[in-house]
Amino acid sequence: MNGKMTLILFSGDLDKALAAFTLATTAASAGMEVTIFFTFWGLNIIKKKRYSQVKGQNPLQRMFNLMSTSKLPISKLNMLGLGPAMMNIAMKKVGMTQLRDLKDLARTLRVKYIACSTSCGFFGLKQEDLVPEVDEFAGASSYLAKAMESKINLFI
Amino acid sequence: MNGKMTLILFSGDLDKALAAFTLATTAASAGMEVTIFFTFWGLNIIKKKRYSQVKGQNPLQRMFNLMSTSKLPISKLNMLGLGPAMMNIAMKKVGMTQLRDLKDLARTLRVKYIACSTSCGFFGLKQEDLVPEVDEFAGASSYLAKAMESKINLFI
Amino acid sequence: MNGKMTLILFSGDLDKALAAFTLATTAASAGMEVTIFFTFWGLNIIKKKRYSQVKGQNPLQRMFNLMSTSKLPISKLNMLGLGPAMMNIAMKKVGMTQLRDLKDLARTLRVKYIACSTSCGFFGLKQEDLVPEVDEFAGASSYLAKAMESKINLFI
Numbered sequence: 520m521n522g523k524m525t526l527i528l529f530s531g532d533l534d535k536a537l538a539a540f541t542l543a544t545t546a547a548s549a550g551m552e553v554t555i556f557f558t559f560w561g562l563n564i565i566k567k568k569r570y571s572q573v574k575g576q577n578p579l580q581r582m583f584n585l586m587s588t589s590k591l592p593i594s595k596l597n598m599l600g601l602g603p604a605m606m607n608i609a610m611k612k613v614g615m616t617q618l619r620d621l622k623d624l625a626r627t628l629r630v631k632y633i634a635c636s637t638s639c640g641f642f643g644l645k646q647e648d649l650v651p652e653v654d655e656f657a658g659a660s661s662y663l664a665k666a667m668e669s670k671i672n673l674f675i
Numbered sequence: 676m677n678g679k680m681t682l683i684l685f686s687g688d689l690d691k692a693l694a695a696f697t698l699a700t701t702a703a704s705a706g707m708e709v710t711i712f713f714t715f716w717g718l719n720i721i722k723k724k725r726y727s728q729v730k731g732q733n734p735l736q737r738m739f740n741l742m743s744t745s746k747l748p749i750s751k752l753n754m755l756g757l758g759p760a761m762m763n764i765a766m767k768k769v770g771m772t773q774l775r776d777l778k779d780l781a782r783t784l785r786v787k788y789i790a791c792s793t794s795c796g797f798f799g800l801k802q803e804d805l806v807p808e809v810d811e812f813a814g815a816s817s818y819l820a821k822a823m824e825s826k827i828n829l830f831i
Numbered sequence: 832m833n834g835k836m837t838l839i840l841f842s843g844d845l846d847k848a849l850a851a852f853t854l855a856t857t858a859a860s861a862g863m864e865v866t867i868f869f870t871f872w873g874l875n876i877i878k879k880k881r882y883s884q885v886k887g888q889n890p891l892q893r894m895f896n897l898m899s900t901s902k903l904p905i906s907k908l909n910m911l912g913l914g915p916a917m918m919n920i921a922m923k924k925v926g927m928t929q930l931r932d933l934k935d936l937a938r939t940l941r942v943k944y945i946a947c948s949t950s951c952g953f954f955g956l957k958q959e960d961l962v963p964e965v966d967e968f969a970g971a972s973s974y975l976a977k978a979m980e981s982k983i984n985l986f987i
Binding site for chain 3: 676678680690694698701702705750751752758764765766768769826827828829831
Binding site for chain 2: 520522524534535538541542545546549551594595596602605606608609610612613615670671672673674675
């Protein structure tokens, strides 16, 4: 399939991240050029597991930074973390691809990652706090330029 | 109006379902070709009221299956189910079309329903568990093919 | 940048409103024609601070009307209102533009506001209850006409 797609990944929920990466990898497998713009809570998905705790962070930044990339909440039935655990079990049982594997596949298929620089500033995240696969640190205007060339643009 | 629209209905909230079906029926009334791709919690909207409980379901599948199609939560002010009840009263009072009626209208206007096969597998749903109006069980690639031909694509 | 963009602002959360207005003002600064369609909880963002309390409102309408435009919740880590307060502090600290200022900028850049007439009816809102910047009270068909001419359409 010829054409481009952009996804704004605003949410940091496991279920929405799964939806985004399933769309991204399916499109990229079919030959489309895919860009994911990670903003706000979505940045949690591309945070390194351990990263430099900086002094002088405000409470919201500290809380965001305590959110674990490997234990994302889900948008319904979260039940204090029990939901995501059950979700992972259910996914394994039916042989559904885990987020970790979808992320690996996305990189192999050269899905482009843009980390929203404004949100990074807001959460006190630096380039070294994010996974090395991030292609670009940029703002909304970079996203818009990509979206203008794309057939499919979604906000997740 | 000539042209196509696709909606991904990821959410199972009453308010978001109302937004999706209002857009879908308005567009279809104006002559547009509309496809709704039901995925994740959105599948709850096209579940049959009673369906075959299968043995061996995991806890998440059982919880999802206990969610009632006729009592969807709302995304704000849900208040343990009080919000949706108040919402239905408010809708009746101002003569707003109920979701049930919008769904009937959508079928009359030949809005196309695709049930995400990956999510169905995840929740342990079979074809006979969903309303007969579902046109197709398919994955993300079917959605992408439709979206590539459409002027408007939204993720709800 | 030449072209049009529409945003459906369904959410009344501060973080999503910030995302919407950042996209809208960035696009409008670059020369794009931007329309925001405020529906459901998103109407809270364009409500006047004080407006005419009408008799005969149902409980949901009263609760919606008690929601304060100047104290929007956030979609994650809301923590009974502590989250948004921390968010505002964090935004000031890093010099990020506040929603109030983004809204002013949006008007200067002539971002078009449509208030969903169906949702206004549902919440018992009249034209005089909304900020004077609203250009149009209209339903889904007005939105669809705009979206059909636009390169980028997002549901937030």
